[in-house]
Amino acid sequence: MLNTTERTTLRAVARNAIRHGLAHGRALTVNPADYTAALQQSGASFVTLEILGALRGCIGTLEAHRALVSDVAANAFSAAFRDPRFPPLSAHEESRLDIHISVLGKPEPVPVRSEADLLGMLRPGIDGVVLSEGARRGTFLPSVWEQLPDRRDFLAQLKRKAGLPANYWSDTLRVERYTCEVF
Numbered sequence: 001m002l003n004t005t006e007r008t009t010l011r012a013v014a015r016n017a018i019r020h021g022l023a024h025g026r027a028l029t030v031n032p033a034d035y036t037a038a039l040q041q042s043g044a045s046f047v048t049l050e051i052l053g054a055l056r057g058c059i060g061t062l063e064a065h066r067a068l069v070s071d072v073a074a075n076a077f078s079a080a081f082r083d084p085r086f087p088p089l090s091a092h093e094e095s096r097l098d099i100h101i102s103v104l105g106k107p108e109p110v111p112v113r114s115e116a117d118l119l120g121m122l123r124p125g126i127d128g129v130v131l132s133e134g135a136r137r138g139t140f141l142p143s144v145w146e147q148l149p150d151r152r153d154f155l156a157q158l159k160r161k162a163g164l165p166a167n168y169w170s171d172t173l174r175v176e177r178y179t180c181e182v183f
Contacts, residue, residue: 006038007183013069014047014076014099022091027077032067043068046141047075048100057083072101101183102141107176115169119151131162132174138162142180
């Protein structure tokens, strides 16, 4: 759990990464040593950008592989300028931008034998879910439950996101879940 100051710091880092991208056309490099021990720890995050409640970009990492503060800076830049669903953010949009940061817990395998098993194990509003089948992979953050509160709909849309048919099931389908600290 991050304290209020650390959350505020990460929001500022995300905003600065976007402003730096607008001004210089490249990602902001942060020095983790300039931040608290909690922000220097390896962490995984997603940065979600919205304008007037509409999605404007969302990019993240599922596995921790760099300092959390560096991960947030990189993901904020990528959400603003590299999300393939949207054109790069423009300067006039920046002031209207709402930034949401999700710090992910470590994904845990969910051993399931069937789709019915999985549906029974999902915790709406709590679980982020990763589905993997070969090279196909997709995830939904726990916040997606707000738009897809029905377990079956949530799972069907996640399968589609992973490039699989909505009714797909296989004994080789890999399922992981994680929780998030969102601010």
